Amino acid sequence: GDSVTQMEGPVTLSEEAFLTINCTYTATGYPSLFWYVQYPGEGLQLLLKATKADDKGSNKGFEATYRKETTSFHLEKGSVQVSDSAVYFCALSDEYSGAGSYQLTFGKGTKLSVIP
C-alpha cells in the first residue's frame, strides 16, 4: 500500500537557520503531495501542495518540489522564525488508493522548534 516516510524529529534550529525536512513516499498510482502544519493546540492546516512531477509548491517562505524520479517531496525554508515552531506532516493522496481516491496517507510528523 501507500506510505510516507519523513525524517524523525524533533528538529531544533536557531532563528534564521535553513530548514530541510525530508519526505519520501511510495504510491500505487500518481499521487498528489501535501505538506500540512500543526501549531500547538490546533488542527492541521494545509501549507502547500503539488499535483504533478516537477511542480513546486510554495507558501509563507516554505517550498517543496515534487520529484517523481526520487519519490520525494522535501520541505525547505531559507530562514526560519520562532513562529514556524510546529509539527509538519507530509502526506499523499493517490488516485488508486484503497477503497477510494479520497484518503490522505500521512507521515508521522516532524516537530520543529525554533529558538531565538
Place this chain on the structure above:
Amino acid sequence: NAGVTQTPKFRVLKTGQSMTLLCAQDMNHEYMYWYRQDPGMGLRLIHYSVGEGTTAKGEVPDGYNVSRLKKQNFLLGLESAAPSQTSVYFCASSYQKGQAYNQPQHFGDGTRLSIL
C-alpha cells in the same frame, strides 16, 4: 468564518461508557473524515464519508461507528469506550471538484479524549 467545528474539545470517559463526537462544516463540502492522532503514529483514518447518507471504513475503524445524516454533519460514536481509544480526534472535510484526490482537506481543532 467557522470552517470545521468539533465538539466537545475535551472529554474524560470511564471504560465502557459511550459518547458521540460531533463535527460540523459550513463549506458545503461533500467529503468528510475522522482521524485519530497518537504520539509517533501520525494521523490514521477511522471512517470517512463521500456524501450525505454514505460512510466507509478507513484504516482503524474497530470500536467506532459514524453517521452522516446531514451533509454538514459527521458524527463519530464510541459504543463502549476502551483505554486504547484515548487519543486526539480530528475531523476534516474536502471539496469534490473533478478528481478529488488532489483537493486539500480542512481540519477542525480536535477533540482530546481520555478513557480511564
